[in-house]
Amino acid sequence: MSQNTSHPTIRLTVGQAVIRFLQAQYVERDGTTEKFFGGGFGIFGHGNVAGLGQAMLEYQDTFPYYQGRNEQGMVHIGIGYAKMRNRLGALVVSTSIGPGATNMVTGAATATVNHLPVLLFPADVFATRSTGAVLQQQEPPYAGDVTANDSFRAVSRYFDRINRPEQLAPALLEAMRVLTSPADTGAVTIALPQDTQAEAFDFPEGLFEDRVWHIARARADRAAIARAAEIIKAATRPVIISGGGVIYSDAVDQLVAFAEGTGIGVGVTQAGKASMPHEHPLALGAVGASGSRFANDIARDADVVIGIGTRYTDFTTASNTLFGNPDVRFVNINVAEIDALKESATPLVGDARETLIELLEALDGWSVSADARATNESHASEWRAEIDRIIEVDDSPTLSQAQMLGILNAAVGERDVIVNAAGSMPGDLHRLWRPGSTKGYDIEYGNSCMGYEIPGAIGNGLADRSRHVFGLIGDGTYLMLSQEILTAVQEHLKITFIIVDNFGYGSIAALSETLGSQTFGTRFHERGSGTRHDGSRLEVDFAANAASYGAKVWSADNATDFAAALQEAKDYDGTSIVYVRVDAQARFGGSGAWWDVPVAEVSALESTQHARVVYEENRAKQHLYL
Incomplete structure (x- = not known):
């Protein structure tokens, strides 16, 4: 396909044009100009292997390619990268159609909730519709132009679908407008039909010239x-x-x-x-x-x-x-x-x-x-004095989570980074952690997304290799998304992951108990003789699992061993793991503030009845600020 134009053109596929454009994007703020995109992640399937995949192969020497293990994890890496870059940099993520694409939806939501720029290219069905139903293609009976990728509309700050090569240039410019906006940034999704990705077109050369996006500091009225x-x-x-x-x-x-x-x-x-x-x-x-x-x-x-x-x-x-x-x-x-x-x-x-x-x-x-x-x-x-009291190590046989955090905080250097997300640890970190630097604290709590911890740490590490990143992850979250440890090993990143074992979903267990739900469904036990999970505790060898990815692993059972393991991990030039068990019941005083989690209004359970009384008392204090 070609177009009539008086301007110089270059013939490229849509996939090649995307990468050429991304390579030429810069941002400037306060007189400092730097490249905006740090490269791209891709898991390839029939939807993108010969389109964006081919383009990433062709330009890999000037546009770094990173290999991911999970589509959601790749987006989370992009979020961690954007955080460390202070929203002045982003990564690109490419996937095939179907499950590969929709696996990114949770990551897109996390980016958008937190106002962090990531650029997503899920592959899509044939624009020409010249074939039958494509493998992994949804077929809504009410609309021929709706695909699985429309699910991104609700979680993206900007969404587009490129059915013709002529549509690419304005879509990419709109994408950059949103990605570099201090107010509107978040996930940008551009769905690319697999045939369109491979289609050649005479693109104007001006589209691929260096372009600087100036980040304005808007003044209030x-x-x-x-x-x-x-x-x-x-x-x-x-x-x-x-x-x-x-x-x-x-x-x-x-x-x-x-x-x-x-x-x-x-x-x-x-x-x-x-x-x-x-x-x-x-x-x-x-x-x-x-x-x-x-x-x-x-x-x-x-x-x-x-x-x-x-x-x-x-x-x-x-x-x-x-x-x-x-x-x-x-x-x-x-x-x-x-x-x-x-x-x-x-x-x-x-x-x-x-x-x-x-x-x-x-x-x-x-x-x-x-x-x-x-x-x-x-x-x-x-x-500050109360923090010192809470983290002080006593003679208990097992560390409390607060004590574990105190030991870790003492071991972390001034420029080092702590990364965590959902569970009980964000609340403890919010209260107890003493950051050494402004970029030393990355806790994903805007979307409270379990599974961010490991890929988020990788994103921080890719954005600034001069910092030692510590990814703090609970056993429940680890079982959801651990495979990106292999990505950290592959990229030779100096990251230490601390796997904290409290035998289940500890945060929700504590919340469930206060709400009268008796920690139901939150501890890892075998099914007993009846219908309940009240059998033996499930034992998972987290250290062996982490070691299988190629990371160096230490295990610790007490304060002395934990501190020593952290020091050895800090000295290790590569990806390391420290596994530590903490007391699942040890908690410290609350915030003196309430969080609205509705309790069943009627119940035959006495624990729920009591929790509802407390809930009504607190809800009566709610009001709108008018």
């Missing part, structure tokens, strides 16, 4: 800044809630300056955990349902809440029960209008770094009273 300043000046007990947007904006220094200038204490969300130095006198620590009572006490009494780069998830707001002052008002700084307007706030729609600078100037030297500053500093100091 001046009148809005003035309104926000007046609200803050009228406050007596304000608090700052710092989210992931502070980190992605490189606004950590400006956040510290704002806190020091005003005396306002800073509570951090899960995504914003490393946005405030742990030892700073005004660092209140984790806030919300997975936070500490020290930060939550300040937030509960606050008359003004200043949210910076946060989405106000139900964990942050304790399901709309945390901010208890009846006269509380909100000021939100966010590049995304939807988040800036949450909690009926005075919205400052703009870049966190620039907005903090301008808002501090508008406050014109204002600060909280000396007593309020002292209260903030006292709560911050008390929480």
